[in-house]
Amino acid sequence: MNKKLLALTLSGALAASMLAGCGGSSNGGDTSTSTDTKADTTEASGAEGSVYYLNFKPEQDQQWQDLAKAYTEETGVPVTVVTAASGNYETTLMSEMGKSGAPTLFQVNGPVGLANWKDYCYDLAGSDIYGQLTSDNYALKEDDTVYGIAYVIESYGLIVNKTLLEKAGYTIDDIQSFADLKNVAEDITARSSELGFAAFTSAGMDGSSDWRFKTHLANLPIYFEYQTDGISSTDAIKGTYLDNYRDMWDLYINNSTCDPKELSAKTGDDSRNEFLAGDAVFFQNGSWEYANLTGDGGYTDDDLAMIPIYIGVGDEANQGLCTGTENYWCVNNQADEADIQATLDFMNWCVTSELGTKTMADEMGFVIPFKGAQESKNLFVKQDAEYTAEGKTPVSWNFTTMPSEEWKNGVGQALTAYAADQTDANWAGVVSAFVDGWATEYQMANGQ
Template sequence: MKNKQWMLRAVGVISALALGLGGLAACGNSSSAESKNGRVYYLNKKAEEQSTWVKLGKAFEKETGIPVQIQTGGTDYDSTLRSELSKKAAPTMFQADGPSFMSSFKKYAKDLSNSDIYKQLDKNYKNRVLTNDEGKPIAIPYATESYGIIYNKALLKKYFDASWSTVKSAEDINNFKALKTVADEIQAHKDEIGVKGAFSSAGLDTSSAFRYNFHLPSVPLYYEYADDGVDMTKVPSSVKGTYVKKMKNIFDLYIKDSTVEPSSLSGKTMDDSIAEFATGQAVFFQDGVWAYNQIKGQSVSDNDLGVFPIYIGAKGEENQGLNQVISNYWCVNSKVSEKDQQATEKFLNWLVTSDTALKAISQDMGLVSPFKGFDNEKYQVTNPLVVVNREYQKAGKTDVISVPTVSHQWEQNLGSAELNYAQGNGSWDDVVKVFTNDWASEYKLAYGE
């Protein structure tokens, strides 16, 4: 999932909220009215997990008597959150996705130094919290996720078994050159394989663009930061774009060896892309472990799910593992009443200590969560995409750390440049300019330096 990384994920069906909330999707299970025990109102960013969050809210409310309201923020979470925070019955708890997000919302985030949720955080993740100007923790990471190029083993076997295929095993697909060979040959023989394209559609509408304006750029940024010794948990004032031309390698595969023509990408959604992969119309699909809930139960069996790293042609990528992202953080709204803050902190602690929540988060949501309670074997995630990530790590492959971007505006600008390039209305040089020039200007806007 959902990521700064850090990520904009609005998948699944979201119903429009009546009563004047406009684009806000409402799936709350209680009113936001005050109670003697305080209240909890969580504005959830991950729409694909909404139904599970509603169930958890009901269970907590039944157990404690504290009313819980769970709502999703639609496709523009930042805008929705900004609007909701201005209201009298504002969210008591919200989601952050990285440093650039917190630069805009940190005034609303409570110091959680003495909270139970901070104490429950695994010691190895204490240095991954987001902090205020005094260095106090104000955003607690609640999920670590991995992503890469998900593939269908059964369809790939059809390719390996073909007399015309050059590459004969998944083990040989450990660099960009090999991946391109496979994708190009599948595209050329798509009817024989029985697919519409090698890759599912690289949708560049708002529900899907995060895969290419946030997830994909993390690969060239990782390699640049590694070369230059840049701290991967911080946002630098500028980037050189050393590997952006190599990012073009994989982006070209996505848009050319695809189920659709590049001209249609602006209208292709996340749901379209998932459906194409899940129903066997494509062999490859760039996304993360969070996509499993949308893939399972369709034509691709769990045993046929694999994941390749996102190869771009960088030196040494044969030893590369999957991208690792922490883009999901919990914050408590410091502007609501003390009673509501206490109720919200109680809810947060319940989420990482109660059997009900531990099971739901690990098994229903499939999240790998960095709290002590999840160490128990029965709360280990069985998501097959998570299992693949563990295998890469056990094999000693190097994790690609998904680094924070400078701002959501930078991501949107990058996505627009990518779309223009895909549709033939712009050049890759325009993408490079956004990558570097817009980064520097956005940094000055966000950090005033």
């Protein structure tokens, strides 16, 4: 193990798994193809260079495997895709980087994640794929050095079963604020026996699901605090809007398909399956869920919508979906020169070829920030564009500034404890994990 990786491994506990499961599907085990297979196929094909992609997104594993196979058939260049288990990307990356035949293509979640891997990032400034970007805003840069390139833009919010909502006597036009949402949700709860469904799916705090709340929902009070203070990151979050966070969490857990005491064991699959079964109207998740909800006899576009997550702050009438990225491709500068070039060529093919762009748009449901992007058929992607066209302001992804995975875990544990016993004292534990935990983890991550 080289000195860079040894130092990184020793500090890894401070930032393990910084890539926080956007679409961290519970169907993701480690679906990896072994690095031994990679070495064998490289030698067998005789191709110059090979690619080893450590994929972050379990829910897109099969599509990446298929795309890799197609590229190899077309070019003769071996491409191996290894998919890390949900919530374990950073630890998997550390492990794989310590092996011979380490990943040539990996990802970081933004500036915080980049801090761990900067010394391993090839400068992409002169690459073909950098030239394909529609905006420099999608490049992870410092001065003139390009360390990473965003390969997907995604949105999340409240996915709505419009048919059930209408059965309850409402439409999405009736929900334009937190107050509106609270009114609708509590009315559905009051009539749940009569209606036969709940307002919200289970807010599961199992590891396959908790990222939706300790990361994605937590983004909202962070976003509004940053907006109020005119900043884009901080070493000490104040928790200005944590009362609003509590209001939304209360709404989720007290108007759902299960008792709040059961949430520690509820999974991401549970929540999705409840929505698919018509057990609840609302399901907090993102554009990456579209294929899961519409495939194999699922819902049609007429059944679904995505609305903003309102928490009672800001100009709610003009609030859009939470839209951004935490997915930046990086190329391993420690790899052989031929493997680096093979990796650059594969990346460029993915975002310029008909098959690559079609797969990313239609099968993966991605909006990709490249000139050759195909229009996505994903309803939630289209709705995000419609919100923006109407002049609504997207909520930016600020969870990339969260100081560590340990901070998220602390918040998640406190949320779970509060759900089981909803006292002010237990909510104070959430506030402490959020505010005090932020300061502590930031100082540890930055050697202060």
